[in-house]
Amino acid sequence: MTTRLLSSLCLSALLLVAFVAPAPKKITVYLVGDSTMSTKEVKAYPETGWGTPFVAFFEPELVAVENHAQNGRSTRTFLQENRWQPIAQQLREGDYVLIQFGHNDEVPTKKSATTEADFQQNLLRYVTETRSKKATPVLITPVARRKFDEAGKVVGTHPYAELVRQVARANQVPLIDLEKSSEALLQQFGVEDSKLLFNQLAPGEHPNYPQGRDDNTHFSELGARKMAQLVLADIRALKLELANRVVQREVKVAVDPQAR
Template identity: 50%
Template sequence: MKNTRWPVLLSVLALGLSVLPVSAAERAVVTIHLAGDSTMAEKLPEKRPETGWGEFLAVQFQPGTVAVDNRARNGRSTRTFIEEGRWQALLDVTQPGDVVLIQFGHNDQSVEKRDRYTPPADYARNLERFVSDVRGKQATPVLLTPVARRRFDDAGRLLDSHGEYPDLVRALAARGQVALIDMQKRSEAVVQEAGVEASRSLFLWVAPGHANYPNGVEDNTHFSPKGAACIASEFAMALRGSGLPLARRLKADVEAVDCR
């Protein structure tokens, strides 16, 4: 009698292999999900020339190797990102082998804005949840400290504007063995090197008469296109030295951005 079990067994094995998670290193295209605030987010037309550095992320990579899913939004903290269902929506589309960049802090530490403020202990717990959830999806979480604001003292030294929040990110990264890109330190170095005057070009400083800002604007938190490109370039340089598999997808030679 003809043995019919082997074809069936082989079919079952093939099916089992087909559903095994595929690592980021093996996939042709890896999705990078962005969870964060306005400094990272894609902007609406009526906000231009305000630009989030996440808008310049894809160009740091070899064409066809990554897809960027930018879910960062203006005004969001870890707390409101969860409360509005944005975190769950991101998780719902996260696949094994994906990478999730997590950058919050600007709005979490805004104690005067009760609609978004998140106490330090809650901020740390929310970040822990993010890391755990991403790992539960067999994806890679990457923690980012918040980027610098443009605030100088009378001597031209850049001032810290995030208090204890960046250290909470660093502590979690060390404690949980989570990949960390220290965007605070890298962005502070960029702004400090540019100096008091030249650093205005990195931020949303617009003269009166602009269609979106008739009265002009002097915004030392949100980036201009130039500033966003600079910060994205800094992220790419940090990623290159991180040891993460994602770094192998970066362009070999990324055009330098003049941040001064």
């Protein structure tokens, strides 16, 4: 091999290395919300928040998912209990914060109740403080409860969902309208089969609920996975950079050697 040829090959190799894009840095996705999103204690199973299966959608080398959602929390109580402030302090450029509240804000009889004005102001605080760290906030409308009318049509139960949409529109925040997509999913399943998506248990069916359970708000493992898939679909539809970090698995298709 001539010296000139060798030099040319070395130069080509160096140029190839120079143009290889560096691996993206690892980011953190913070989940902030209520019981429909939260990680459950063992004593609550099979009740499952959609944040649990959501963790497995991403390459662990590229994304760390931290689920900070808590049962019974509203935009107000999450702040009052100092659950948001540590998250805001450790946010880094490129991180994401997925924000889903409403279930506990909108019920006047709950201690977690929040006025409409305060609800929107709290959401705006989460958005503003996230952006101040060059991280990306994503607002999520509250996921649907299982409720049908006599004609078998899904009935909406979240008056605060539109307030989330308003904040997203006014501040150009990516919005995942989980209320609408989950309502469509329940409609697809229908009145009876939709029970499979929720923590509905007959007496004696599970030792955690010896008297059974008739829960139309919290999910079964199947329901949590289905809701997480809806969230992931919207992340892709919104073309967020986060979508590029979803687990990639090679699909091998068996080929029949006799096929022509």
